[in-house]
Amino acid sequence: MKILTEHIDVPQIETIAVYKKNGGYKAVEKALKKMTPDEVTEEVKKSGLRGRGGAGFPMGMKWSFLAKPEGVPRYLVCNADESEPGTFKDHYLMWKSPHTLIEGMIVSSYALGANTSYIYVRGELMYVINILEKAIQEAYDQGLLGKNILGSGYDLDLFVQPGGGAYICGEETALLESLEGKRGNPRNKPPFPAVKGVWQCPTVVNNVESIAATSWIVNNGGDAYAAIGVGRSTGTKLISASGHIKKPGVYEIPLGITVEEFIYSDEWCGGIRDGHTLKAVVAGGSSVPILPADLILTTATGEKRLMTYESLSDGGFASGTMLGSGGFIVMDETTCIVHNTLTFARFYHHESCGQCSPCREGTGWMDKVIHRIEHGKGRKEDIDLLVDVAKKIEGNTICPLGDAAAWPVAAAIRHFRDEFEWHIEHPELATKDGAVYMRPGASWAR
Amino acid sequence: MEGKNQIVFPAETLELVAKIIKRYPEGKHKSALLPILHLAQAQWSWCSPEVMDYVASLLSLSPVEVYEVASFYTMFHLEPVGEHVIEYCRTGPCCLMGGVEVYDHLKKRLGIQTGETTADGKFTIKEVECLAACGWGPVFQIREKYHMHLTTEKVDQIIDELSK
Numbered sequence: 144m145k146i147l148t149e150h151i152d153v154p155q156i157e158t159i160a161v162y163k164k165n166g167g168y169k170a171v172e173k174a175l176k177k178m179t180p181d182e183v184t185e186e187v188k189k190s191g192l193r194g195r196g197g198a199g200f201p202m203g204m205k206w207s208f209l210a211k212p213e214g215v216p217r218y219l220v221c222n223a224d225e226s227e228p229g230t231f232k233d234h235y236l237m238w239k240s241p242h243t244l245i246e247g248m249i250v251s252s253y254a255l256g257a258n259t260s261y262i263y264v265r266g267e268l269m270y271v272i273n274i275l276e277k278a279i280q281e282a283y284d285q286g287l288l289g290k291n292i293l294g295s296g297y298d299l300d301l302f303v304q305p306g307g308g309a310y311i312c313g314e315e316t317a318l319l320e321s322l323e324g325k326r327g328n329p330r331n332k333p334p335f336p337a338v339k340g341v342w343q344c345p346t347v348v349n350n351v352e353s354i355a356a357t358s359w360i361v362n363n364g365g366d367a368y369a370a371i372g373v374g375r376s377t378g379t380k381l382i383s384a385s386g387h388i389k390k391p392g393v394y395e396i397p398l399g400i401t402v403e404e405f406i407y408s409d410e411w412c413g414g415i416r417d418g419h420t421l422k423a424v425v426a427g428g429s430s431v432p433i434l435p436a437d438l439i440l441t442t443a444t445g446e447k448r449l450m451t452y453e454s455l456s457d458g459g460f461a462s463g464t465m466l467g468s469g470g471f472i473v474m475d476e477t478t479c480i481v482h483n484t485l486t487f488a489r490f491y492h493h494e495s496c497g498q499c500s501p502c503r504e505g506t507g508w509m510d511k512v513i514h515r516i517e518h519g520k521g522r523k524e525d526i527d528l529l530v531d532v533a534k535k536i537e538g539n540t541i542c543p544l545g546d547a548a549a550w551p552v553a554a555a556i557r558h559f560r561d562e563f564e565w566h567i568e569h570p571e572l573a574t575k576d577g578a579v580y581m582r583p584g585a586s587w588a589r
Numbered sequence: 590m591e592g593k594n595q596i597v598f599p600a601e602t603l604e605l606v607a608k609i610i611k612r613y614p615e616g617k618h619k620s621a622l623l624p625i626l627h628l629a630q631a632q633w634s635w636c637s638p639e640v641m642d643y644v645a646s647l648l649s650l651s652p653v654e655v656y657e658v659a660s661f662y663t664m665f666h667l668e669p670v671g672e673h674v675i676e677y678c679r680t681g682p683c684c685l686m687g688g689v690e691v692y693d694h695l696k697k698r699l700g701i702q703t704g705e706t707t708a709d710g711k712f713t714i715k716e717v718e719c720l721a722a723c724g725w726g727p728v729f730q731i732r733e734k735y736h737m738h739l740t741t742e743k744v745d746q747i748i749d750e751l752s753k
Binding site: 216225226227228229230231233234259261265266267268269270273300302304305306307308309310321322323324325326327342383384385386387391392393425429470472474478482483486487489490493494496 | 612614617619620621622623624626627657658659661662663664665679680681682684685686717718719720721722723724725726730732733734735
């Protein structure tokens, strides 16, 4: 079942002619001519679609919070600042099929009553920005953007805004600050963007993948979307698969397949690279807790783990993780967990905006302490120190970057403490090129 | 030779600047700052104080409003760079795919460390965080172009090509 990527490999799908030939822009026709904005919102609510950027908040509900005071413009801003390590699905979708996003933007803007919308794309993806701008121009030329779209009386202008290289701008209030031409410092909430967003006007910020899914929902109905998936995990999800698998790439899966099937089936990742064994997975982008092989494949109670919001978080942080953005990073037995955790800690240290002391200072501490463990200079008390610092960041910052920095470190120690201890106790072994600790009796031990 | 090195966008870029400012509501032209900083960097290769002052004048901002923004975002070079800036991803997934070895090779080949520029002014190497191309790693970016699935051989090819 493909919703977003059904035609993604059709040659020249990036052009409006080919996109239309494959059923494109029917949702705009249907929504603007046959439905009211509230009816579109109702279908999105029925679909159960949850925010695909990582938070998983129900999209229809987010839309319903949008304030609609008379005479005040409202805005839809697409969050295309994809920067969560392990995640590259939005990049893929916009690069291959820009009109899929643009069509979703038109339908969603109509539902929200926005007459100007923005797609905020991370600045590094300048080539994707050029692809989007070309596609937007095509849509204007065909009367799908601009004044009186398809004679419906609805006006929409759509612009692309480049970022400047800052992970924090994926946080919605930081993104809005950045769109206003400022440093990307997250705002305190409330007020929420739905009430006071960009330029203090009511604003909805949604992820690329979420917005792109709305066209299919308009065409086929919210119930049809909700029929895919399991429980509250409805529809399909783009998973960015990377690491030690045979076939890295972006896969659109129906939510609810087993993790085992996703990793080992030829339809998806194709299994672990030849001659190697699964050691660990970070299932939802670098922020979510890493899990060792046994816990990613089955829950602590022995059930097969599914690719759903609920199943991946089964067991809480003690034995579970999160679906997050769907950045699925697979590691085999050659992976040094301490080194991998160091790259994540360094990432959050680099990306902290510096506004809140626990995050600004704490991410620096974690980076420094893991760095010295990795380089054979670790001290016995360092592991508990890391746990303590992570705990002091978590929940004590304006935005979720603090949590995102704390969780991977805490989880790496929770599940691979012996590996950190080995680095500290045997620095001469641990600092050798390519040295990796093998847990005796582990399923991945050689 | 007054005027020769004066920092002014060419006429067509100025037209583009005017168009960009119109993307935002009246009075919200500060929003054009990031797009215009990108144009300025493309024009002058780095954001010198003079370039930033010029951008400030275009948007009627005080210079400090531009400095504080340019210094927040990692894409803007606040010091001179070489002709080709190679920005390699150092984050986890690219490292899993052998990034460390590939980047070490790159540094050895050019004889410089991260943050440095070759003596002939041809290449600068910078370390960056995740470029959202994890499944195609290791990755580096040179201007707008992503170079993916890097190997030491591929790095040599790219450097050879750019050295011509």
